[in-house]
Amino acid sequence: MKDGTAHNRREAPRPSGPATTPQPHERRQAPRARAACQVMVITMKGPVPARMLDISVTGCCISSHLLPDVAVSARIAIITHGLELQAEQRWKDGILSGWRFVYSDAEQKRLRRLLAPHSRTRTRRADRHFGRAIT
Numbered sequence: 001m002k003d004g005t006a007h008n009r010r011e012a013p014r015p016s017g018p019a020t021t022p023q024p025h026e027r028r029q030a031p032r033a034r035a036a037c038q039v040m041v042i043t044m045k046g047p048v049p050a051r052m053l054d055i056s057v058t059g060c061c062i063s064s065h066l067l068p069d070v071a072v073s074a075r076i077a078i079i080t081h082g083l084e085l086q087a088e089q090r091w092k093d094g095i096l097s098g099w100r101f102v103y104s105d106a107e108q109k110r111l112r113r114l115l116a117p118h119s120r121t122r123t124r125r126a127d128r129h130f131g132r133a134i135t
Contacts, residue, residue, distance in 0.1 A: 030056035033115055040077040041067060042084075052078065057112055059087065059100040067097055074099075081114060083107075 032054045041048045041062065050064035060076065069092055076099060077084045085107055087099040101111070 030058040032056040035060070037078060037080055040079060042075040042077060043068070043072055044074075047077075052076075053096075055115065057101075057108070057115060059090070059098060062097050062099060063095050064097070065095045067092070073102075083110060083114065085111065 033056070035052045035055045037052050039050050039052045039062065041050050041064065045068075048064060048066045050062045050067065053061045053063055055061075062076070067089070072089050074087060074089070075084050076087050086102045088102055089097055090100050091098045101108075103111075
């Protein structure tokens, strides 16, 4: 376009993704680990398959085109680790959504143990936990 609008849009930097840069509405302060694992978001309408992109002790980022647009409370099942956590959807932007965990002390301890290698050593040893290295 002659007004330069389209030209400026093409030059704008592309975001590098939710696992590497915070979303504008991101408020999570806990260290996060990248996670490339399949999860099941269990809503009142039934289970919804999704992919977890990152996780921390306080919440996670999930990608799914099947989740409802409204804020919901659900259980997130991390099937490969036998962990199911109560969570509230805090934001949604297209297929991405942010979730805050609301859980018992026992669930929190279990998640902390699972994330312990991620918070201490951000190395490829973390592959064992979520199937993908932290970079």
